[in-house]
Amino acid sequence: MASLEEENPNDDTLKFMELAIEQAKLALDSLEVPVGCVIVEDGKVIACGRNQTNETRNATRHAEMEAIDTLLKQWREKRLSTSEVAEIFSKCNLYVTCEPCIMCAAALSIVGNFPLGQVSRKYFMAVLMINLVGVDQYCHCIQAALSHS
Numbered sequence: 001m002a003s004l005e006e007e008n009p010n011d012d013t014l015k016f017m018e019l020a021i022e023q024a025k026l027a028l029d030s031l032e033v034p035v036g037c038v039i040v041e042d043g044k045v046i047a048c049g050r051n052q053t054n055e056t057r058n059a060t061r062h063a064e065m066e067a068i069d070t071l072l073k074q075w076r077e078k079r080l081s082t083s084e085v086a087e088i089f090s091k092c093n094l095y096v097t098c099e100p101c102i103m104c105a106a107a108l109s110i111v112g113n114f115p116l117g118q119v120s121r122k123y124f125m126a127v128l129m130i131n132l133v134g135v136d137q138y139c140h141c142i143q144a145a146l147s148h149s
Contacts, residue, residue, distance in 0.1 A: 016040055016095040023050040023063060024097045030055055037063040037096035039071060046092070047071045064096060064104035 016038055023036025027050035039047040049066030053059050075085050100108065 012043065013095070016045070016093075017097075019045060019048065020095045020097050023048050027051040027063070035063045035096070035098050037067050037094060039067050039092050039094055041088070041092045047074075060103065062101065062104050064094070064100055065107060067094075068107055 019038045020036045023038065024034040025036070027036060028034035030050075030052070032051040032054050034051070036050045037048065038045050047067040047070040049063040049068075049070065051063050052061040052066060055061075071089070072085070075088070080088070094108065
């Protein structure tokens, strides 16, 4: 059963989805597949990313991977341990304009130290391929965000 927040996204959810959509538009402007995401901790955007596979000629440069790499670089500079990174990341939320591919879903689960099946519950908007029930909710939230902008 879906939570009330998933059925009726709040203003913060729409705001963060709009920021993810802005990232997707930047990707599209660069002739990339228009996917964008933001990672939020305590109501503050701490990283964002957009697809950059064509620009970098690197098939792994998906929006989620770009955002994760930004965070990992910051956390490495702070010399955080693996357990500290996992603890911080577990408190973050990911807002993304389409469902993560298997590579990105696995990376999100590894960095956050979550079993793969929990990713769809932890990351609002991140609907995994194995969670087909969430696809309709996901589409509803995207439509709400697009009509709100």
